[in-house]
Amino acid sequence: MIHNRSRKWAVLFAVVATQFAVPFMLSAVGVCLPAIGREYAATAISLSLVESVFLCVNAMFLLPFGRAGDICGRGGVFLIGLAIFASSALALTMAPSMELFLVIRGIQALGGAMTLATGLALLYDAFPAEERGRALGISVAGIFMGISAGPVLGGIIASGLGWRWVFYLGMAPCAVALLVCLKNLSWRLSPAPGARFDWWGAVSSAAGIGLLVFGSAHLETPLGWWGLGLGVLALAVFIAIERRTATPLLHLDLFSANRAFSLGVAAMCIVSCAAFGVSFLISLYLQYARAMTPAQAGLILAVQPVIQCLVSPVIGRLTDKSPVHLLSGTGAGLAALGVLAAASLSAQSGTGAVVAILSVVGLGIGIFSTPSMVVLMSAVDPSRYGVASAMSGQSRTMGMTACMAVITVVIARYVGDHPLGPEVIGEYLAAMRTLFTAFGILGLFGAAMAFLAKKNVAGATSPATSPPGSPSLPGNTTDGRTCPPPPAGAGPRVK
Numbered sequence: 080m081i082h083n084r085s086r087k088w089a090v091l092f093a094v095v096a097t098q099f100a101v102p103f104m105l106s107a108v109g110v111c112l113p114a115i116g117r118e119y120a121a122t123a124i125s126l127s128l129v130e131s132v133f134l135c136v137n138a139m140f141l142l143p144f145g146r147a148g149d150i151c152g153r154g155g156v157f158l159i160g161l162a163i164f165a166s167s168a169l170a171l172t173m174a175p176s177m178e179l180f181l182v183i184r185g186i187q188a189l190g191g192a193m194t195l196a197t198g199l200a201l202l203y204d205a206f207p208a209e210e211r212g213r214a215l216g217i218s219v220a221g222i223f224m225g226i227s228a229g230p231v232l233g234g235i236i237a238s239g240l241g242w243r244w245v246f247y248l249g250m251a252p253c254a255v256a257l258l259v260c261l262k263n264l265s266w267r268l269s270p271a272p273g274a275r276f277d278w279w280g281a282v283s284s285a286a287g288i289g290l291l292v293f294g295s296a297h298l299e300t301p302l303g304w305w306g307l308g309l310g311v312l313a314l315a316v317f318i319a320i321e322r323r324t325a326t327p328l329l330h331l332d333l334f335s336a337n338r339a340f341s342l343g344v345a346a347m348c349i350v351s352c353a354a355f356g357v358s359f360l361i362s363l364y365l366q367y368a369r370a371m372t373p374a375q376a377g378l379i380l381a382v383q384p385v386i387q388c389l390v391s392p393v394i395g396r397l398t399d400k401s402p403v404h405l406l407s408g409t410g411a412g413l414a415a416l417g418v419l420a421a422a423s424l425s426a427q428s429g430t431g432a433v434v435a436i437l438s439v440v441g442l443g444i445g446i447f448s449t450p451s452m453v454v455l456m457s458a459v460d461p462s463r464y465g466v467a468s469a470m471s472g473q474s475r476t477m478g479m480t481a482c483m484a485v486i487t488v489v490i491a492r493y494v495g496d497h498p499l500g501p502e503v504i505g506e507y508l509a510a511m512r513t514l515f516t517a518f519g520i521l522g523l524f525g526a527a528m529a530f531l532a533k534k535n536v537a538g539a540t541s542p543a544t545s546p547p548g549s550p551s552l553p554g555n556t557t558d559g560r561t562c563p564p565p566p567a568g569a570g571p572r573v574k
Contacts, residue, residue: 086263090204090205090264091206092256092259093157093256093259093260093264094194094198094199094201095221096252096253096255096256097164097256098218099221099222099224099225099228100164100253101164101191101225102225102226103226103232103248104168104225104229104245105134106225107228107230107232107233107249108130109130109230110237111242111245112126112129114237114241114242115180115242119176119180120177125181128181129180129181129184131292131293131296132181132185133187133188134188135296136185136192137189137476138289138292138476139286140189140285141192141196141469141472142328142470143284144156144192144465145200145467145470146276146277146465146469147276148200148468149464149465150270150274150276151270152267152269153197153465154197154201154267155267155268156196156197156465157193157198157201157264158264159190159193160191160193160194161190161194161257161260162190162257163189163193164191164193164194165190167183167187168246168249168253170183171183171184172246195468196468196469196472197465199215199452199467199471200465200468201264202214202215204461211398211399212395212399212403212450215395215449215453216391216398217392219395219448219449220388220395223384223391224384226384227384227385227388230381231377234374274326275326276326277326280321280324280329283316283320284313284314286313287310287313287314288314291306291480292476293306294306294307294308294484295480296483298488298491299487329466329470330466333458337458337459338531339454339455339458339533340455342532343451343454345474345528346411346451346528347455347471347478348478349521349522350415350444351474351475351482352478352518353414353482353522353525354415354440354518355479356483356486356514356518357383357417357421357440357515358437360486360514360515361380361436361437363511364433364508364511365433367504369430379430379433379434379437382437382441383441385441386438386441386442387444387448388445389445390442390446391445391448394406394410394445394450398450403454403457404530407446407447407450407454409446409447409526410443410447410529411447411522411525411529412523412526413443413447414440414442414447415521415523415525416439416519417438417439417442418440418518418519418522419515419516419520419522420519421440421511421515422512422519424512424515452471454532456468456471485517486514489510490510493513494506494507
């Protein structure tokens with residue numbers, strides 16, 4: 080584990096750049112979809128795929144690339160992903176057709192998955208234990224900065240310079256980060272001795288996650304429900320494979336025998352599900368119940384990610400000195416109370432009430448995010464940092480996907496086939512109140528799990544600090560590669 084001062088700050092810059100660029104490009108592209116559609120004469124279905132393809136592919140490959148980083152070197156996987164993401168952004172501006180645009184968008188999501196799956200692990204490799212919370216807090220602020228800046232800057236850039244400049248802007252920090260990493264980070268890929276990659280586990284997990292994300296986005300059709308069913312079946316196959324293989328993609332003992340990890344993953348998924356829909360539901364509320372323009376609604380909605388961005392670095396410093404499960408649980412509980420308060424909104428509610436709700440939710444998520452990641456990363460030994468990093472992103476993605484699936488079903492139940500408008504605003508408000516009440520209660524359960532997910536200090540022990548005579552944990556190489564421990568219960572293998 081290398082804690083060289085220049086290298087650790089280079090790693091932090093690279094991780095923050097990608098943490099900013101991925102959500103920025105995702106949210107900013109949404110603003111550019113009408114312009115992209117006009118240029119390519121794209122159908123509504125094709126335009127919807129611009130976002131869903133990215134989300135689906137990104138979610139599918141987080142876990143496989145996290146494990147690949149643990150085996151072959153996190154630095155190499157991160158750098159390759161960074162190069163793919165940046166070059167794909169440039170390639171998107173030159174796509175000759177909508178079909179090729181979507182293919183390149185999927186490739187870009189692949190690169191994004193490689194960087195997101197290994198980013199947190201690289202920070203843990205680069206920074207000593209007493210500085211990791213601070214580093215994670217800064218990286219989380221990058222995520223929220225990308226989310227908040229995307230719609231605003233995306234609209235300004237697309238209107239003044241054209242939609243291609245959104246991709247140029249998103250590519251720029253990644254290109255700089257790539258140059259910095261090439262100088263300061265080892266990028267060689269060399270499998271750890273005796274380690275094998277679980278290809279069947281990777282295929283079944285990617286298929287299961289992809290089908291679940293696809294099905295959740297199309298619940299209004301029978302195809303969506305078929306996707307959900309097949310996704311559950313594929314994940315059941317994945318679990319069966321992991322139980323039988325000697326070198327699993329995901330050690331299931333992380334859930335059965337590691338309380339901090341299992342509760343941490345559950346809390347992150349549940350809190351993400353409970354809080355993710357706030358911006359979406361309030362955006363519709365402001366535009367349909369309060370007759371605001373999209374620009375006016377966007378300015379109000381920016382309150383939440385801005386507060387999250389400001390709070391995260393402060394909380395990151397606190398996690399280096401305070402019990403992280405208490406911080407995580409407090410943040411989750413505060414966010415849940417904000418979601419519950421949103422259930423009181425009516426057509427007569429003032430803008431101040433909306434801003435107050437968004438502020439409380441933003442403060443809660445800002446407090447929750449970094450400590451919850453520290454709990455997850457600290458619950459595993461260094462050989463599984465990549466898997467823990469990937470599971471952090473995976474649990475958030477699945478929570479957000481579940482949130483949107485529930486929103487789709489409930490709004491369809493209340494509003495039916497009618498388009499949203501003044502004639503059905505009463506039905507929409509009823510659906511919104513039901514959703515906020517349910518999500519708020521769910522968030523309180525997530526907060527309880529976060530309080531119980533106490534940081535596993537032993538999991539963070541490095542070989543250098545292991546007590547004499549104790550079994551040594553796998554050692555990190557300079558490129559973030561680790562030698563994984565033998566699976567529990569595995570004995571000598573006889574030919």
